[in-house]
Amino acid sequence: MPFPFVLPTTSAFSFSSSFTSDTHPSLPLSASTYRGVVRDALKKHKRLSPPSQSSHISTVIGALNGYVPYILAVDAGLNPNAQFGESISLRATSPPTIEWRPTLSENAVPGRERSRVKVQSVDYEIAFTLSSLANAYTLVARAALHPLFVTTQATLDAQQRTAAIQTATKYLLDAASIYDWLAIRAERVQTAPPCSDVSPSTLRAMSSLALAEATLLAVLKDDPYPAIVSQDRNKNDREWMYKAPDIPKVRAHLFARLCLAAAEHAAQASSLCQAAGRGSSKINEGLLRYLEDLRRTCRAKACRFFGIDAEIGGEVGKAIAWLQAGLQELGIESKYSAKGSGFSRFKKEWTEKREERKVEKETAWGADGGKVEETRVVEFLEVKWQKLNDTMNVQIIPPVGPLLAQMPSGREIHALKPYQPPTLDPSILDAMRAPPERKDDYGDALSSDDEAKGFPAFPVAQKGTGPMRRLSIIQPGREDYVHRRKVSFSPTMLSAVTSPVTSTITTSSSTSSASTTKSNNPNDIRHSVLVNGLPPPSPSLPLPFNLTDRGLLNRDCHVHNEWIESRSKKRFAIIDPGTGRVWATCPDCTKDDVGPTVRSAFSGFQGFSADTSNHERARLLTAWHHLIIAARLDLATILVHETGKPLAEALAEVDYGAGLVRWFAGEADRFPQAVLPNFPTSPISPRTPCTPSTPATIGGTPTSSGFRMRRPAVLKQPVGVVLALVPWSFPLALALRKSAAALAAGCTVIIKPSSETPLTALAIACLANRAGFPAGALNVITTSLGNTPDVAEALCMHPLVKAVSFTGSARVGKRVATTCTRNLKRLSLDLGGNCPFIVFDDADLENTAKELVALKWRHAGQACIAPNRCYVQRRVYDSFSELVVQEAEKLKVGHGMERETTLGPLTTIRGLYKAEALCKDAEEKGASVLLGTGRREPGDGYFMSPTILGNMTDSMLMCREEIFAPILGLYIFDTEDEVVKKANDTPVGLAGYVFTKSSDRLTSMFERLDAGVLGMNTVSLVADCPVPAGNNGNGYGSGFSSATTLEEFLITKSGAMMIRQD
DSSP states (O other), X not given: OOOOOOOOEEBOOOGGGTEEESSOTTHHHHHHHHHHHHHHHHHHHXXXXXHHHHHHHHHHHHHHHHHHHHHHHHHHHHOTTOOOSSOOOXXXXXXXXXXXXXXXXXXXXXXXXXXXXXXXXXXXXXXXXXXXXXXXXXXXHHHHHHHHHOSSSOOOOHHHHHHHHHHHHHHHHHHXXXXXXXXXXXXXXXXXXXXXXGSHHHHHHXXXXXXXXXXXXXXXXTOOHHHHHHHHTOTTOOOOOOOOOOOOHHHHHHHHHHHHHXXXXXHHHHHHHHTSOSGGGSBOHHHHHHHHHHHHHHHHHHHXXXXXXXXXXXXXXXXXXXXXXXXXXXXXXXXXSTTSSTHHHHHHHHHHHHHHHHHHHTSSTTTTTTHHHHHHHHHHHHHHHHHHIIIIIOOOOOOSHHHHHTOOOOOOOOOOOOOOOOOOOHHHHHHTTSOOSSOOOOOSSOBTTSOOSXXXXXTSOOTTSSOOEEEEEEOTTOTTOSOOXXXXXXXGGHHHHHTTOOOEXXXXXOOOOOSSOOOSOTTOTTTTEEBTTBOOSTTOOOOSSOOSOGGGOOOSEEETTEEEOOTTOOEEEEEETTTTEEEEEEEOXXXXXXXXXXXXXXXXXXXXXXXXXXXXXXXXXXXXXXXXHHTHHHHHHHHHHHHOOOHHHHHHHHHHHHHHHHHHHHHHHHSOSEEOOOOOOOSSOTTSOOBTTBOOEETTEEOSSOSTTEEEEEEEEEOSEEEEEOOSSSHHHHHHHHHHHHHHHTOEXXXXXXXXXXXXHHHHHHHHHHHTOOTTSEEEOOOOTTTHHHHHHHHHHOTTEEEEEEESOHHHHHHHHHHHHTTTOEEEEEOOOOEEEEEOTXXXXXXXXXXXXXXXXXXXXXXXXXXXXXXXXXXXXXXXXXXXXXXXXXXXXXXXXXXXXXXXXXXXXXXXHHHHHHHHHHHHTTOEEEESOSSXXXXXXXXXXXXXXXXXXXXXXXXXXXXXXXXXXXXXXXXHHHHHHHHTOSSBOOEEEEEOSOHHHHHHHHHHSOOSEEEESOOOOTTTOOSOOOOBTTEESOTTOSTTTGGGGEEEEEEEEEOOOO
């Protein structure tokens, strides 16, 4: 579970051969282009192995989502009643003939693929496209759930398990909504469907199936027994007397009702599939078996939870009867019955082992609807309760029949949201009013599951379509820059390739047919170069926003001024925290990509350090600064969709980061590389050599410099390749601070951004490229969350990486420090904090409340200097609490791009789960909720309303951990000594804040608090701190200081120079 769908494949088709438009002449060509992307994605997906298909499914979804608005635009042009928003006129010049290979219909010849069906209606083209999208969503849900069933790897913890199930539920509900939308549409189509796959009854059945699976996942999230069964399968586990998981009686009954609702949906899907057709139109037997198995599994789960409900009530005999009823629903005989042994038991064990092998190989696992797993759980409980009943309770086990007859109806938990198909941006529709610049040359007989001979994947041209031209794609504003990458296109493909990109294109004659520049050397860093600014359409997703300069949004790694894929060709998803949806993908690099990247940076360092003067580096940084300022709105927009922060905060981060680049441009011009101190003339004769036995003296006193002809010298040189490990909280500002300082010192940089925010780093690398930094000076390597530990360790351990600058949590920082210590690598750590905010009774309460709210809820509380613990003196606690609540109520929660928003979502779903857990812990230990709920807001984004908790104590987890969420805890204190002791009771002393009108108290607190930086009657720290920040376990290095960051990337050499005089 979910069902392992096989995606269909399709033939090539030219919309221009069948349709023409008077209002939007380029629409048929554009639709053909994006359909070609879908065809190629489906073809490639079919040929991949099952593990590779899991990583490729995001490419298929991106291609389908990119094609959907175009085919709907075609439908709107043919159907005057279609609601599209803009009037489109389209007429058919000839009947369209599109071929799709169905996958749900029964095979005509067993063991062979079903023959392709011809689709002569745009309605069924839409049905095939969107049903493929829904099936792909189901496959994403399968991939998310796969780690839950793997027995050869480490077991997921509760947080990871919940995240996986919630992700799968979301995609299943999206799939159900698409099926439901298609079924309503298909019922209005006059022509008969070409096959069962797109018939109204099948589409209704698939909607019911997805809803059944999503309903069952609502139970799986809180069902502890599968994990216990995994422990029971351990050969070393002999314990049968165990403490049952804590499932409240009410919840057990609710779970049973939910399982019954899932069973009803599965039964409905089965009946609809059986009514879909007969003979060649019959639904595949595998799907029918899965529906029946799923129905049985759901009913068996319901019996199990009714049994748990009875066992909690002390009715062990009745509980055992419910388990036997569950086995009966599964078609399994109880091992305590006469039929429960022998060949049937051997067959069941063989089936279980076969299912385990399927899970390990990622093949068609779960095709039994979870029947094998549920059988294990029920039999596990039956053994435990039978022994319990035999030794302690000795209750009579009632018959099974009456229990099954009394089962109640199911209870729904999910309400489907209407599917909202994507539509074309008005600017794209306006562009289609121009006539097409090329013909639509897609063939009419080639299927996506045939071997493509002489027809490479988009956007490379077909053979025989005319002479090839070589394009030099030059970055805007840098026509004089020597870095120009070459790629071959035919004239018929130019408009499709260049339409979405604002690049300057020059052409030169060539007969080359290579699609990309590619080296045969496996160690060459250009192993998978793509066209600069033109990522292939298949991994790209439609942008949810507009950019003035679309060339900024690059979806590939930046190495040696080239845009490259990972060697594995795998990609990972970028999610907008405000919507919870994927909007881009980036290369999922592994350890194999580290070596070429580091060698590129080292090669760049050898030239950049030696060939550029301080003044030249200052000029490059200044040019970079100007480009960042010019692109500030586009950078902020990308930042909003990666981090979720409001646009105003994103713009402030861009401005701050640009200011740091300008600062280091000045530093590069100022710092001296060599220092030759000018000592006073020595009275010792210059002809008298200084030897160890006769030390030099001045006025009879030995000196360290010898006589006047021996001079000390100090030389500052760049350390080499610098690795910048950047977090997601302030990805642009921190990446600019680390990289600008290193570049000013003459180092080259490798940025490894967080998996949540890679596109921001890639955008500033694009601007650095335009500014003129040579190849290898600034490199960006991206990787998914799962591969981050291995890639980061490989980067830190590489001998050519000479310095590491890390900003992030203390837990990860310790691992980085341990890794770098192995070869004594230069390291700077800026770790998390647990900052106290202290309010004395003589403070200006109204102003203090405003400053507290502004600081605490910036970026939804996800800042290392955000106050975690607010200590308020008892006499003013009530009045100050009211003021803080009043200020926090003014915050507007919403997507970062909405104008009124002042509080965006959390950046990660993991942070949201942690925040909920911290609130729950505090409430259970006596905290009072003054504002908010401490729970996730309804909707798709990762939103949590401002939450304020009162009566906090030191025993709560929130007091010990960095919150990183829009939650504030208020603590009461009486004396200065008491609050100092509590404030200092933390292993990470990053920052602190004190508000009082007493200057004596401010001085005392400044001396006594263990924090690197203190805000005294102010919350402004970053701009005002001239010294390194951090104390205790917060790390070491530059902290907030720009003045000292440069020194981290410089080596200071000292020596003695002898000048001889003849």
